[in-house]
Amino acid sequence: MQNLLFSLFLVVYILTLLGNGAIVCAVKWDKQLHTSMYILLGNFAFLEICYVSSTVPNLLANFLSESKTISFSGCFFQLYFFFSLGTAECFFLSVMAYDRYLAICHPLHYPTIMTGGFCAILISACWVGGFLYCPIPVVLISQLPFCGPNIIDHFACEQGPLLGLVCVPAPITESICYTFNSILLLGSLFPIVGSYTLVLRAVFRIPSGGGRWKAFSTCGSHLMVVSLFYGSLMAIFVCPSSGNPAEMKKIVTLGYSVATPLLNPLIYSLRNKDMKNALRKVLRGLKIS
Numbered sequence: 001m002q003n004l005l006f007s008l009f010l011v012v013y014i015l016t017l018l019g020n021g022a023i024v025c026a027v028k029w030d031k032q033l034h035t036s037m038y039i040l041l042g043n044f045a046f047l048e049i050c051y052v053s054s055t056v057p058n059l060l061a062n063f064l065s066e067s068k069t070i071s072f073s074g075c076f077f078q079l080y081f082f083f084s085l086g087t088a089e090c091f092f093l094s095v096m097a098y099d100r101y102l103a104i105c106h107p108l109h110y111p112t113i114m115t116g117g118f119c120a121i122l123i124s125a126c127w128v129g130g131f132l133y134c135p136i137p138v139v140l141i142s143q144l145p146f147c148g149p150n151i152i153d154h155f156a157c158e159q160g161p162l163l164g165l166v167c168v169p170a171p172i173t174e175s176i177c178y179t180f181n182s183i184l185l186l187g188s189l190f191p192i193v194g195s196y197t198l199v200l201r202a203v204f205r206i207p208s209g210g211g212r213w214k215a216f217s218t219c220g221s222h223l224m225v226v227s228l229f230y231g232s233l234m235a236i237f238v239c240p241s242s243g244n245p246a247e248m249k250k251i252v253t254l255g256y257s258v259a260t261p262l263l264n265p266l267i268y269s270l271r272n273k274d275m276k277n278a279l280r281k282v283l284r285g286l287k288i289s
Helices: 002-029 036-053 056-064 072-105 116-133 135-142 159-163 171-204 209-237 246-270 273-284
Strands: none
Touching: 002 036, 002 056, 002 246, 002 273, 036 056, 036 072, 036 116, 036 246, 036 273, 072 116, 072 135, 072 159, 072 171, 072 209, 072 246, 135 159, 135 171, 159 171, 171 209, 209 246
16 A cells, blocks of 8 residues: 555656646747746645655655654644745735736736836745744744654644644644634735725626636646645634644645645646746747747
8 A cells, every 4th residue: 555655656757747747838938928927836845855855755755664753853844834935825815816907807907016126025025924823833833842652643744743742732732723724814814805805896797708718827826736735725724723623734734735736737827828838938948039
């Protein structure tokens, strides 16, 4: 079974790297994609490569290892990077929703608002904010006493499984962690909901059916990614741990940490004509001037 799972996750990991890497290359090499929307998408694809690489390589090594151990510091480094990259992903999804709001609701002002400099500031804020948001929960958990068998019933070092190994009750730390998670998820989801509420109002005012369909198609891919990512995240981090069986947690975690990065390139490329054309050029090895 372990050999089978190793082969399965290895294929998924390679496909994730190839798919998101192709998007990064397409955005970099095709000058037609040098717009804010695609630059954000290119950074998001690179983020997905980093995100899936924070857990899957160690998972693959565990399938082939007899000991299946991880050091204390290694575990918390993994927790920090996994948590930070997931936080940055939440920020990127919010910024991408804001970009679509500007493009559809304020098309005439879009070029003057979403300039290259402003887009670079938003991208930098997503990356830096993701890595600055997470140290407090990670440090608090690392200071708790671990004196049991120290067996993590999970495929990665995550908040819930680690808190389950603590020897003494830690209600304050648990409350702080869930507060941080809730603020992050709800705080980043609120701008997305607000942006698309305004987008829907604007779309329904478009007189032609073709115009409405074009507007919907530019937002559909992003909405699908948001639904997949936030649906699984909120099931784990916002809901109390007592209501989530361990096996279900693992499956849901695989959803947002492995399946979503794999599906993102398919979702964006299949629904976007410009991206499909650019990806064809990349896959054919053509030099794009």
